[in-house]
Amino acid sequence: MIKKGASRKGQRRRQAIAAAGARDEEEIPQQRPPEDEPIKLDPVTVGLVKTIARIEAKPGAREEMRLSKHDELSWGRQRARRDYRWVWLFSALAIVLLFSAIAMVNRRSGKNTGTSPALPGIEILSDDLDEHSPLFAFQQNPYQMRLDAIKILRQVAAATKAEQILPFIRQTPDTQALLTKHWKPWASPPLLDDPDQLLSDIDETSGTAFLWLQGTHQDGSDFLAFFVKEGDALRLDWEATMELGEARLSTLAKLPTTHPISLRVILAPSPYYLPTLPESDYESYKITSLNEETIVWGYVRRGTPVHQQINDLLQHDSLLLDAVSSVRARVKLRRTDDVNSQNRFFITEMLHKDWVMP
Numbered sequence: 001m002i003k004k005g006a007s008r009k010g011q012r013r014r015q016a017i018a019a020a021g022a023r024d025e026e027e028i029p030q031q032r033p034p035e036d037e038p039i040k041l042d043p044v045t046v047g048l049v050k051t052i053a054r055i056e057a058k059p060g061a062r063e064e065m066r067l068s069k070h071d072e073l074s075w076g077r078q079r080a081r082r083d084y085r086w087v088w089l090f091s092a093l094a095i096v097l098l099f100s101a102i103a104m105v106n107r108r109s110g111k112n113t114g115t116s117p118a119l120p121g122i123e124i125l126s127d128d129l130d131e132h133s134p135l136f137a138f139q140q141n142p143y144q145m146r147l148d149a150i151k152i153l154r155q156v157a158a159a160t161k162a163e164q165i166l167p168f169i170r171q172t173p174d175t176q177a178l179l180t181k182h183w184k185p186w187a188s189p190p191l192l193d194d195p196d197q198l199l200s201d202i203d204e205t206s207g208t209a210f211l212w213l214q215g216t217h218q219d220g221s222d223f224l225a226f227f228v229k230e231g232d233a234l235r236l237d238w239e240a241t242m243e244l245g246e247a248r249l250s251t252l253a254k255l256p257t258t259h260p261i262s263l264r265v266i267l268a269p270s271p272y273y274l275p276t277l278p279e280s281d282y283e284s285y286k287i288t289s290l291n292e293e294t295i296v297w298g299y300v301r302r303g304t305p306v307h308q309q310i311n312d313l314l315q316h317d318s319l320l321l322d323a324v325s326s327v328r329a330r331v332k333l334r335r336t337d338d339v340n341s342q343n344r345f346f347i348t349e350m351l352h353k354d355w356v357m358p
Contacts, residue, residue: 134209137229138202146200148234149213149227150192156236157186169238170228172357178244188217206358210237224290226356240264240355243289245330250294253343256335260348263333264355265289267310268326272297276338283307285347287333298333298347309350328354 129139138145152168159165162183169175191197192215199214211227211234226237245263252261270286273279282299300307313327332349352358 134204134207135202136209138209138211142202145211145227145234146213149200149211149225149236150198152227152234152236153190153213153225154192156238157189160185165236165238168236170230170235172239175239178239182242182244186217188219188221190217190223191215203354205353205356208356208358210240210354210356222290228356237356240357243291243355248292249287249289249296250292252333252345253294253296256342256345258335260332260334262330262351264328264330265333266326267298267313267329267331269314269323270297274338274344277336277344283310285310287345296333296343296345298331298345299336300347306347306350310347313350313353330355330357 129136133139155168156165162179165183197215200211202209202211204210208228213225213227214223216222224241226240227234228237229235243264246261247263249263249265252263266288268286268288270284272284272286273282277284277299281302283302285298285300287296287298288294300310310327310329313329314324330351331347332351333345334348336344336346338344
């Protein structure tokens with residue numbers, strides 16, 4: 001039965017469309033999602049191995065690449081490299097010149113002092129030595145001269161009688177009388193076995209050259225020995241070594257005299273002045289001896305020849321040399337005019353520099 005309002009032509013068109021849709025559904029199969037199948041790993045035999053070529057860097061290339069990378073990072077931070085060979089060359093040249101200058105100064109100093117070390121038993125004759133100098137006899141072989149001095153001092157110190165030292169000491173007109181009055185055995189022997197404990201040097205006074213040897217006794221007291229040449233033989237100046245004079249400093253301090261007395265003493269500057277002996281008019285000196293503890297003060301009027309001689313010894317007026325703290329000298333002393341003048345004396349005469357007499 002045909003519905004109302006529908007024509008046969010329209011019905012046939014709808015049936016044709018429905019039939020076409022049915023055929024399309026039959027031609028396109030319904031696809032279902034594939035199920036997961038297990039993966040099988042079977043060994044595969046490779047028949048042909050292909051070699052893939054790689055471009056390798058040279059052995060030092062990697063290091064160069066790292067260095068270049070480091071250099072790029074450090075640009076502006078590091079100083080440029082310099083060639084220091086010239087710097088080292090000039091430094092070595094400067095050192096050589098320095099040591100050459102020192103050697104030249106030492107050589108000139110040896111010319112002036114003549115105290116260059118000599119080998120034992122070898123006489124050194126240098127063109128730099130003055131044969132007419134008083135020191136020439138000591139400058140030829142000072143090492144051997146020192147050994148001879150030690151040997152003589154050892155003999156004198158070991159003597160038990162005054163006569164035993166006569167062959168080893170310097171003879172003067174007063175020697176025999178002084179030996180009778182002042183000689184006595186040494187209370188403590190000198191330490192002569194260790195050369196490092198002995199000081200020595202050569203000097204001259206009023207044209208007389210001498211060698212002095214300084215050290216200590218076994219009891220700790222000091223000794224100072226003087227040696228002179230008599231002909232070709234070395235002799236001990238016993239009077240200078242014993243600091244002998246017309247009196248001992250300790251005796252003069254106890255019994256001051258109004259007439260000048262000759263003594264061997266040590267002079268040093270002193271700041272000690274008195275109202276009767278003001279600094280404006282007098283120069284003050286401290287007077288001591290080597291083997292005694294006695295201290296006295298000596299005064300010299302400024303501007304006198306004695307004042308100038310002592311200042312020359314102490315180098316007070318020298319512009320080129322440093323002042324000397326003390327000097328050995330032979331002087332004449334007399335008491336001052338004060339009532340209490342036990343330890344105060346006038347220095348009336350400066351006889352000689354050092355204790356060796358011409």
